[in-house]
Amino acid sequence: MQHEDPRNGESAHRSSKKPKLSSKFITESDIRDEFSHHHPRVARINNGSFGSCPGSVLTAQRHLQLQFLRQPDAFYFNTLRDGITASRKIIKDFINADHVDEVSLVDNATTAAAIVLQRIGRSFAEGKFQKNDTVLMLHCAFQAVKKSIQAYVTRAGGSVIEVRLPFPVNSEEEIISEFKKSIEEGKSNGRKIRLAIIDHITSMPSLVIPVKELVRICRAEGIEQVFVDAAHAIGSVKVDVKEVGADFYVSNLHKWFFCPPSVAFLYCKKSSSSSDLHHPVVSHEYGNGLPVESAWIGTRDYSSQLVVPAVLEFVNRFEGGIDGIMKRNHDEVVKMGKMLAESWGTNLGSPPEMSAAMIMVGLPSRLCLNSEEDAVTLRSHLRDRYEVEVPIFHQVFKDGEEGVRDKDGFITGYLRMGKRAKCFIRNEEAVMKVRAAFHGINICVLPSSDACGITQFLKNQTKKRKEHRRRKLYASWKPRNGESCCLRGCNEVESLGTYAFLLAIDKAETSNVGIGMALLQMVRIHWSMLDQPKLLKPWLWVKHV
Amino acid sequence: MNTTSASAAATPQPFFITPAEVFSEFSHHHPSVARINNGGLGCCPSSLISSQRQIQLQWLRQPDEFFFNQLQPGMLRSRNVIKDLINADHVDEVSIVDNASTAISIVLQHMAWGFAEGKFHSGDATVMFHCAYGAVKKSVEAYFVRAGGYVIEVPLPFPVNSDDEILQEFRQALEKAKQNGRSVRLAIIDHVTFMPTVVMPVKQLVSICREAGIDHVFIDAAHGIGCVDVDMKQIGADFYTSNLHKWLFCPPSAAFLYCRKSNQSSALHHPVVTHQYGNGLATESSWIGTRDYSAQLVVPKILEFVNRFEGGIDGIKRRNHDAVVDMGEMLAKAWGTHLGCPPHMCSSMVMVGLPACLHVSSDQDSSKLRTYLRGKFGVEVSIYYRPPKDGEVGPLTGYARISYQVYNKLLLLLLWFIDISGKYLSLLQPKATTLPLSH
Numbered sequence: 001m002q003h004e005d006p007r008n009g010e011s012a013h014r015s016s017k018k019p020k021l022s023s024k025f026i027t028e029s030d031i032r033d034e035f036s037h038h039h040p041r042v043a044r045i046n047n048g049s050f051g052s053c054p055g056s057v058l059t060a061q062r063h064l065q066l067q068f069l070r071q072p073d074a075f076y077f078n079t080l081r082d083g084i085t086a087s088r089k090i091i092k093d094f095i096n097a098d099h100v101d102e103v104s105l106v107d108n109a110t111t112a113a114a115i116v117l118q119r120i121g122r123s124f125a126e127g128k129f130q131k132n133d134t135v136l137m138l139h140c141a142f143q144a145v146k147k148s149i150q151a152y153v154t155r156a157g158g159s160v161i162e163v164r165l166p167f168p169v170n171s172e173e174e175i176i177s178e179f180k181k182s183i184e185e186g187k188s189n190g191r192k193i194r195l196a197i198i199d200h201i202t203s204m205p206s207l208v209i210p211v212k213e214l215v216r217i218c219r220a221e222g223i224e225q226v227f228v229d230a231a232h233a234i235g236s237v238k239v240d241v242k243e244v245g246a247d248f249y250v251s252n253l254h255k256w257f258f259c260p261p262s263v264a265f266l267y268c269k270k271s272s273s274s275s276d277l278h279h280p281v282v283s284h285e286y287g288n289g290l291p292v293e294s295a296w297i298g299t300r301d302y303s304s305q306l307v308v309p310a311v312l313e314f315v316n317r318f319e320g321g322i323d324g325i326m327k328r329n330h331d332e333v334v335k336m337g338k339m340l341a342e343s344w345g346t347n348l349g350s351p352p353e354m355s356a357a358m359i360m361v362g363l364p365s366r367l368c369l370n371s372e373e374d375a376v377t378l379r380s381h382l383r384d385r386y387e388v389e390v391p392i393f394h395q396v397f398k399d400g401e402e403g404v405r406d407k408d409g410f411i412t413g414y415l416r417m418g419k420r421a422k423c424f425i426r427n428e429e430a431v432m433k434v435r436a437a438f439h440g441i442n443i444c445v446l447p448s449s450d451a452c453g454i455t456q457f458l459k460n461q462t463k464k465r466k467e468h469r470r471r472k473l474y475a476s477w478k479p480r481n482g483e484s485c486c487l488r489g490c491n492e493v494e495s496l497g498t499y500a501f502l503l504a505i506d507k508a509e510t511s512n513v514g515i516g517m518a519l520l521q522m523v524r525i526h527w528s529m530l531d532q533p534k535l536l537k538p539w540l541w542v543k544h545v
Numbered sequence: 546m547n548t549t550s551a552s553a554a555a556t557p558q559p560f561f562i563t564p565a566e567v568f569s570e571f572s573h574h575h576p577s578v579a580r581i582n583n584g585g586l587g588c589c590p591s592s593l594i595s596s597q598r599q600i601q602l603q604w605l606r607q608p609d610e611f612f613f614n615q616l617q618p619g620m621l622r623s624r625n626v627i628k629d630l631i632n633a634d635h636v637d638e639v640s641i642v643d644n645a646s647t648a649i650s651i652v653l654q655h656m657a658w659g660f661a662e663g664k665f666h667s668g669d670a671t672v673m674f675h676c677a678y679g680a681v682k683k684s685v686e687a688y689f690v691r692a693g694g695y696v697i698e699v700p701l702p703f704p705v706n707s708d709d710e711i712l713q714e715f716r717q718a719l720e721k722a723k724q725n726g727r728s729v730r731l732a733i734i735d736h737v738t739f740m741p742t743v744v745m746p747v748k749q750l751v752s753i754c755r756e757a758g759i760d761h762v763f764i765d766a767a768h769g770i771g772c773v774d775v776d777m778k779q780i781g782a783d784f785y786t787s788n789l790h791k792w793l794f795c796p797p798s799a800a801f802l803y804c805r806k807s808n809q810s811s812a813l814h815h816p817v818v819t820h821q822y823g824n825g826l827a828t829e830s831s832w833i834g835t836r837d838y839s840a841q842l843v844v845p846k847i848l849e850f851v852n853r854f855e856g857g858i859d860g861i862k863r864r865n866h867d868a869v870v871d872m873g874e875m876l877a878k879a880w881g882t883h884l885g886c887p888p889h890m891c892s893s894m895v896m897v898g899l900p901a902c903l904h905v906s907s908d909q910d911s912s913k914l915r916t917y918l919r920g921k922f923g924v925e926v927s928i929y930y931r932p933p934k935d936g937e938v939g940p941l942t943g944y945a946r947i948s949y950q951v952y953n954k955l956l957l958l959l960l961w962f963i964d965i966s967g968k969y970l971s972l973l974q975p976k977a978t979t980l981p982l983s984h
Contacts, residue, residue, distance in 0.1 A: 039607040050608035050835055058605070062598075068797070069594070071575040072586035073925050077916075107817075110834030114817045125661035125692070144834065147822040151814060156661065254835060261604070262836040280816030281643070281650045282687045284679035298646030298680065299586055299790060300798040301837065380613070389609045 060310035087308035112250035124156035200230030369413030583948035623844035648786035653688035660692035667693035736766035865893035869949035905943030
């Protein structure tokens with residue numbers, strides 16, 4: 001369990017028993033500690049879905065939770081409101097909003113969408129909008145947003161225009177052109193577009209959208225209001241709400257900004273109608289403005305909203321703060337994406353400048369991903385068998401549309417790789433796991449200090465694979481000049497059932513890239529050795545010595 | 546029966562939780578605060594906090610796996626536990642939401658759609674008691690009134706002497722509505738009112754509603770489960786909500802919303818819409834975007850805790866009730882005042898009249914007194930201002946709402962209360978017209 005910090009919850013460092021390092025920035029070993037609660041063997045390359053939260057922030061959160069439980073009434077009267085205002089002020093500065101009254105904290109982007117769309121629904125009900133007035137959205141908008149539109153707009157008599165984004169995409173111009181076309185279509189038959197919902201970073205497939213330009217087009221075309229769904233934005237791309245210029249802008253803080261689940265901010269530009277936005281859960285604060293309404297929606301745990309100051313402290317331990325993190329995330333994810341695409345002979349879903357901390361990598365067409373169910377099955381398979389967590393996207397082609405080809409056929413599937421500050425499994429190793437998984441090989445990398453780990457791991461695997469016959473093969477391998485190598489001391493390979501390799505890597509090459517490349521080598525050699533169709537589920541363990 | 550000298554050593558292990566264990570379970574409470582406001586924000590024992598933490602860590606460890614494999618089955622388990630506790634017919638009737646405020650918003654949003662879609666007409670009414678919880682009143686304003694509805698408020702007689710007084714007022718209000726030609730679409734009835742606190746005769750009130758042909762009856766039982774008997778089939782309402790974190794030891798926060806199966810019930814939606822939209826309120830409520838659902842998932846563990854007490858939750862309710870009534874009566878006697886209602890209309894909370902010399906003459910006075918008691922004496926207790934009615938002579942205008950939960954120690958509280966009330970009253974000058982609360 002984490003060491004509890006008795007200081008107040010507003011700032012909390014995780015106390016270390018080691019003397020402070022001379023470097024003022026967070027070290028790799030600190031980072032591993034901060035995320036030591038993550039599953040040690042899962043290659044977690046899906047930060048985009050549910051985010052992550054470091055240990056020091058969790059400690060700060062826990063402190064706040066205990067404060068509430070200790071004396072809840074005093075907490076409610078004396079701590080809660082001011083704490084949320086402090087968090088809102090931090091966000092206001094971060095996103096370059098004019099006034100803290102423009103910033104509300106809610107649970108997540110889904111809640112924010114409901115707030116904005118519920119108002120649209122009311123406008124229809126109260127006769128402000130006419131039947132068939134329109135809401136415009138991207139066809140790949142998040143499913144919850146689509147359903148929210150159905151629940152509040154379609155139900156109230158409004159209609160919807162979907163902008164179909166090209167994918168894979170080669171430039172921002174392609175998106176802008178599609179967007180303009182859809183607006184034209186929307187305005188035909190005299191329909192009025194009341195609201196445009198634009199993603200800043202789409203979810204699936206993931207792309208960075210040129211929001212500033214699209215908002216400008218909306219204004220030029222007389223679209224009344226623009227709502228930017230930037231669930232993935234903060235901590236992933238630069239967020240400047242004045243520059244973007246939308247009426248509403250929401251981003252989750254628990255995805256890429258290290259907050260515990262869950263909290264998001266909803267920015268509402270001050271206007272004559274902004275006072276008519278309400279939180280759907282009504283409390284005695286109704287009518288006091290959305291930020292105040294959102295700060296009390298009945299008895300609940302507000303600790304994730306109160307812990308934003310501790311998050312800022314965490315982020316500033318990195319060189320360059322959040323900007324440094326964003327840049328490094330982006331560079332690494334592009335590098336990793338390219339590595340995979342090259343090794344598979346596929347493509348990236350977008351050029352690097354249209355990705356942030358996530359990138360779409362084409363999957364080999366040999367996988368024959370032909371449906372959404374296939375994508376879900378593959379994802380589950382990767383999770384259960386290979387301990388890789390990565391979302392898979394199935395590309396649907398319209399009639400006449402042609403996709404990108406690899407050497408075997410059309411690419412119909414992409415994986416969404418999300419990179420975050422180094423986690424327990426090094427990212428190169430995570431990539432190796434992914435790559436190896438597609439060859440039917442599970443790589444498990446165990447730390448060199450984990451003397452018992454290998455035995456335990458073998459025992460666990462033995463339990464899981466009871467139904468298969470096993471042969472364990474042990475080999476040692478030493479890279480010669482970091483290049484070609486061979487397996488030495490192998491036992492005979494059985495031609496049936498599963499089997500395992502246990503390999504020891506000398507410490508000669510200990511850098512991340514070195515180990516990563518060595519693993520890649522191992523996988524290639526291993527696979528070429530085992531080019532036998534009956535060997536369906538080989539296992540590969542690697543131990544650092 | 547052991548009669549040997551070893552009998553002491555051979556004493557059987559206590560079967561139920563001991564006072565020392567109870568103390569330990571609530572050792573995270575502020576040690577020098579007399580916490581007699583459990584009705585406000587509830588409480589949660591350490592063992593449940595630990596269980597909740599385990600769930601939170603599981604999520605953080607591998608959130609995708611948790612989302613795909615554990616979340617929904619866990620929510621279903623929680624719903625099943627509640628279904629059995631409240632004697633509902635089917636688990637589909639039970640949704641878990643954050644709190645009663647969320648539940649009321651769900652029901653009222655549904656009513657607002659009724660107006661928008663022409664099922665209800667402008668001027669159709671809802672009837673509720675004037676002492677309904679502030680959030681409920683605001684929710685009615687936000688959804689019902691805004692959509693064109695009308696509100697009929699039923700005064701709650703207080704102090705009250707019998708159920709009949711309440712039933713009488715309710716019948717009169719409905720009669721008046723009928724005479725004015727108003728269609729009453731929704732009745733909102735508290736099971737246990739918030740301030741002043743009184744247990745309402747819900748079963749009879751629901752019958753009156755049915756007789757009057759009211760479309761929907763919604764029981765706001767924020768204080769219900771763990772505090773009074775909660776039996777859906779017996780009560781017979783269409784909607785019933787109760788917080789689990791007030792009197793059922795859940796960590797903040799979780800509540801259930803019961804919706805009796807009917808052709809209407811499938812039309813209710815959670816206002817925060819996700820991909821689960823249209824799959825029924827229970828399913829919609831179990832996923833409203835990425836959040837911490839641990840408070841809702843820990844519900845099965847609550848039963849384990851509660852069953853360590855003799856008589857389980859029923860035993861706890863009974864003992865709480867007896868203790869709080871004892872306390873209330875002793876205080877009323879010491880102060881020369883009275884209780885706000887007879888013991889059978891008290892739950893685990895009681896309204897005790899405050900001495901008239903305290904001159905509580907407004908809501909601000911009651912807030913100030915509360916703050917003063919917290920700051921100066923370390924007492925957490927809600928204070929209620931009861932406006933005098935025309936023609937009343939020397940009524941009590943201030944009441945303290947005292948709660949009793951398992952972590953309270955009756956004797957200590959009494960001694961301490963009498964002590965502070967003595968200190969407090971001695972501060973007052975005989976002819977004081979304002980309370981000494983300027984600081």
